Amino acid sequence: MRYWGAVYRPPSEARSLIVQVTYGCSHNTCAFCSMYKAKRFALRPMDEILEDFWLARQTYPRVEKIFLADGDALVRKASELESILDNIRKLFPECKRVTTYGSPSSIRIRTDEELQTLRDKGLTMVYMGLESGCDEVLKLMRKGHMSDEIIAMGQKVRRNGIALSVTAITGLGGPDLMERHAVETAKAFNAMNPEYIGMLTLMVEDGTPLYDWVQDGKFQLLKPKQVLDETRILVEHLDSPGSVFRMNHASNYLALKGTLNQDKAAMMAVINRAEMDLSSLRPEAFRGI
């Protein structure tokens, strides 16, 4: 396989065939994110994409999961996305799911009919970053969208029969916006009722505006105990029946998972136990993106 630059994928795509259909992120201005800073956003030539799938078929006897990278595959023309999915079905009849990241902007340009066609041709799930349900946090972090727009795009994916996985980041509001960030993020999740909810914990990466703000004292990071407090408020306010909640990323201090709403009490018990023994949290040195 041929890759340009660093390639990122959700943790659940660890065993997937990954093919870049775009390079980088079309937004690329979030203050906390360094993932695609080294790449200018571009559409990868279609002939190269199709050739990569052909090469993969020669190499791998069985491919059950495919992830279309980089940050924003849905921004391609609908006809090109359809052609990519047709090609996947032809080459990999055993493939059970095809997934991709989708930004609110790229979901907005897709019509309902286009999304339904992509679903029918095998697109099974879209991963979308909410980051926060609090508009003040979204503005501060230069997400480029307010929460109501992100919620509407998540709902659009779901009403067209494509599964939705949404992530947000604990600590993204710092201490000042902690409570609002937790409550409004929970409400945004509730409004989308996605199949999967993923919580990361804020990490500061060199080369980002956030890094400079932390160095200059303009942004305060949450202490691990505060992250637990914020997580408690978030979980208390979650009401999203059927959503699988996962907070088991390498950035998290505490591993927490369950199915909503039935596992809320058990998840709260895990948070309570962790608050009584902070030494059980992942040490700072072992956290990673």
Ligand code: SF4
């Ligand atoms: S967080 Fe997502 S949308 Fe924001 S710059 Fe990073 S990849 Fe792009």
